[in-house]
Amino acid sequence: MFLGFLGTHTPKLDDKGRLVLPAKFREGFASGLVLTKGQDRSIVVWPAAEFAAYAERLNEASRSNPKVQAYQRVLFSGASDEIPDRQGRITVPPALREYAGLDRDVVVVGKNTTAEIWDASAWNSYLATQEDAFSGLSEEVLPGI
16 A cells, blocks of 8 residues: 655655666656656656646636746756666756756655655755754644644
8 A cells, every 4th residue: 555655765866867766656656757846946746647737727726827837848848758767766856956956965764645856965954954943843834733
């Protein structure tokens, strides 16, 4: 049973810009995935069906709102659909590698319905700034819990 994308994994990017998806994630991405720019200079890895549902919701947003238009342009213009090979490898396109500052050392983190690919040092810096505030966020994120 697939429980969502969980955990932190440290695969390496090879010289061709490929990385091996964590074994625990492969079932969730087996039928395809979409890579997009994340909002923290990371790359979001969406299961194809999850991305399609998100894109459908975006289609319901106001077509006359300039913020919606800007968001959609950046999201879709940088997106890349992939199918993992038999070894569970995907290719991260050069433009997305540049956007996220990816070199060889990367971190793949689970985020429940999606995963994210981070430059290892950027992830460590981000985590260091967020972990202290983490315990206080639960009430803000889900009031009453």
